[in-house]
Amino acid sequence: MNLKRDTKAGIAGIIAVILFFIETQNMTQRPNLIEPGPRMMPYVGLFLILISSVMLLIRGLKNREEEKPYFPEGGIKKVITGFSEVLLYGILLTLFGFLPTTPFAMFAFVNTLKGTEEVKWWQNALISIMVTLCLYAMFVLGFRIKLPAGILFR
């Protein structure tokens, strides 16, 4: 069955509300408080998500019109590729630190984002190394901001 975007958002919202409602029950609420306590705000948030999810679900089920796809063909695959790349960079950055990983990550990002544009590999490599060094100089030497050193090198 081809679900509408509103229907999917509604279902996801309801599932999330149920799961977090259970988690909220585990929160310690001191007795005899003269104010609503720590559970109040989560309940408000969850209530808003719940009613909007139900309304979106109903709207999605009622809607008979054909929905225009959000992405052009292959878009979802590109989202997954793009996100996998940044996630991988995040993991490698955590493990090995900024300097050993960033030139490779920059090279990969440019390669992915260039699409049909022509970029020479040596040009890309040179720019990736230069950008890494410039960012290092700017943040570490200029602003005295620490960069990830890598768990393995600590």
Add this chain to the structure above:
Amino acid sequence: MQYYINGLMLCLQPLNLLLIAGVSVVGIIFGAIPGLSATLGISLLLPVTFGLSTQTSFIVLLAMWIGGVSGTFISAVLIGIPGSSSSIATCFDGYPMTLKGEASKALAVGMTASFLATVGSVLIATVVAPVIADLALLLGPWEYFSLCFCAITLVAALSKGNIWKGIMAAGIGLFLGCVGLDPITGVARYTFGNHYLDSGLSTVCQMLGMFAICRIILDYAKGQGKLPEVQKSDLHGFGIGLKDFISNLPTIIRSFLIGLWIGFLPGMGSGISNMVAYGQAQQASKHPEEFGKGTAEGVWASETANNASLGGAMIPMMALGIPGDGITAMLIAGLTIHGLQAGPLFMTNQPDLCYLIFACVLISAIVTFLIEAVFKRWLPMILKVPYHFLYSVILTICFIGSFGVSNTEFNIFVMLAWAVLAIFLNIEGISLSPLVLAFILSDDLESYFRKGVSFAHGSYAPFFTRPVSLIFLLLAIFSVAWPYIAEARKKRAAKTEMAL
């Protein structure tokens, strides 16, 4: 007055002036390139401010804001694509002017209108904000709660598409704002035993994930990379004279007032003001038939209104600590990073920094105007920046920024989680503005509500019996009910017409 002069002097110090000029150029570039924005620019700058003094931090953040908002007209005029939603109406006449060979005039109108509106609105904000802040000191937690509630509701009700999507976004924002230790009792909420989450989810990570990483991945997936070629035009000379300005003065004044008022209201920033002002200018014009075909009046209206909104948005931000839109929310986050809290007490306790902010906006507007005027001939080059290099650098800075929040790798993954959420919300057509606003205000909203109940010994009545609080609550209810009332009225009018 002394604080204001001190602020101006600080901004005029050579190093600070150089900083304003440099960051304004970057801001103009971010504003001009469709897909990038002042919001993204500020979110990338937030981590940089960790290593700077509070004054310098605000000088760079505000220069980015002014440059970014001003620069949006460049792509609207030269290629017919608005740099952001604040210059949509500029395209209607700006681009036809370029096609008619009047690009130079259109750019001059854009930069002059941006400059005049920013300067005018910030001067008004400088005078009005302290007065409102003094009045705000008389308010209690009940009024503050209702004000925060009203701001969130207005933004949710006005979010694009459907009101339920706006409410959902606000609900998610409020809910995620609860992560961490409860501000009053210290109970851990949704931390799952992870101590990195005790202080809550970082606002900087949220901004970087939602506005930078998400934007880049979505643009890549949609294949939005290359911009159309800029039409060849003669861009020598300034482009307009005093006569052009005087003949459009009524449009400029009307659009300025519209922009200032709309900017003042939460959720209704420059994205709406330029459209409203354009519509009003067309209605009031002696030659409405020329609108959309390349009349300078349309560009004056749109660019004056969107920049006047900037000063309008500064009034609630400085006086009440209520952000009107995403950008002002980030500026408030910038204050929080430096241990400060926007609002009436900020104006009383930190007048030096407060007036520095007003002075910096003024100086940034002047510097931005001078840069745009001097380098006008080269403005089309901004639109030739290769996206793949620019986006790759932005991605890398995001990782540095998220790590820099607390020097922990954990925040990198928090940022990526925000990016995933933003991607899903974008696909579902759910606006991010209510989420950001609700997330930023959730802490205040909760604290004021619970303090209000506590001060009233467990009673909820003061929220409804105190007049100012009641007005804000009624306004919030009205903003949610209005779309339904309007629809019902439309249906009734259609029925009456059919019957006739």
